[in-house]
Amino acid sequence: MFNQIIAALTIIIAVLVGLFMYVYYSIEEGAESTWEYHDSVEEAGFSREALDQARIYYDSINSTSLMVISEGKVLLSWGDVTKNTNAHSVRKSFLSALFGIEIDRGNAALTDTLEQLEIDDQPPLTTIERQAQLSHLMSSSSGVYLPAGEESWGMRFARPSRGSHLPGEFYYYNNWDFNVLGTIYNAIPERDVFADFNDRIAEPLGMEDFDLANTNYKYENRRSRHPSYLFQLSARDMARFGQLYLQKGEWNGEQIVPQWWIEESTSVQKEVPSNTVFDYGYLWWTASVPPYSDYNMYSAVGRYGQSIDIIPELDLVFVHRVDSNRLAFQLTRSTVNDLQRLQLLQLVLDARRS
Known part of the structure; x- marks a missing residue:
């Protein structure tokens, strides 16, 4: 009788572990999706043990969701x-993609000036500032240093003095440039x-x-x-954008x-001396x-830790999210910094079998 009970418990535990691992390496239980999934991480060419270590690290930081697409199918x-x-x-x-469509159709040009x-804006732009081109705004180098919506304290503190750089001369991560791009896009007829x-x-x-x-x-x-244009998006929808x-x-x-716009916009347009990993393209790092x-x-x-990392040489998309809408986040500001996110990405990449 005792042996039968042990055998039954063993079967139950095995089933529970199997269910746990299914949920662990696939989409949240109860959620349906049109994404295709790899039958197993091993079948996809990854080590389950190594991905277990990545999951431990994921759980140790403030990540709230992650999705990895490998060869067009969900890996994690x-x-x-x-x-x-x-x-x-x-x-x-997202706006870069939309501009690429309009530029390709001839409804906008990278050489268009603010004039x-x-x-x-208020205060008015100077004559020199009005010479900034669309390409300068998209590479965050307009030389227009005015307050903007959705600026962090760090961005305000780092903002150069007005008139200190000519258009296209100097990279500064500038929400004025980014928000004005939204205004420019919406000024295109019927857009x-x-x-x-x-x-x-x-x-x-x-x-x-x-x-x-x-x-x-x-x-x-x-x-x-010039207003900010704000998106609320899920990790799995971001993954589709990355896969595109x-x-x-x-x-x-x-x-x-x-295709030509994707190649150009994701190529380096401006060096970013303050960043040890990335330079800047047209609204892409x-x-x-x-x-x-x-x-x-x-x-x-x-x-706070949002990213869509696209890795063409490995046919992989890595999406990382931190839910800044949560009350807990509002109270603690528990973020994931770039080094932590890249460490998590590296753990996933290291799980690839040769």
């Missing part, structure tokens, strides 16, 4: 990958950042959680007349974003040091 899905949360500055790479586009993201990207890609109700323009008129770029802008036989530069990695990065 940890945390709630279905929840729409603040994408923060990842939004800028030609009739852009101004709107959010509606176009929905119609041109979210719907063709089959994003499962995106909703226009989770977008908004944030006006901070005491700082600038990994596929050079093509999805189900349709060229969504021009481009890895400039090994091992990430060896993989041709480029990234959409947002405050």
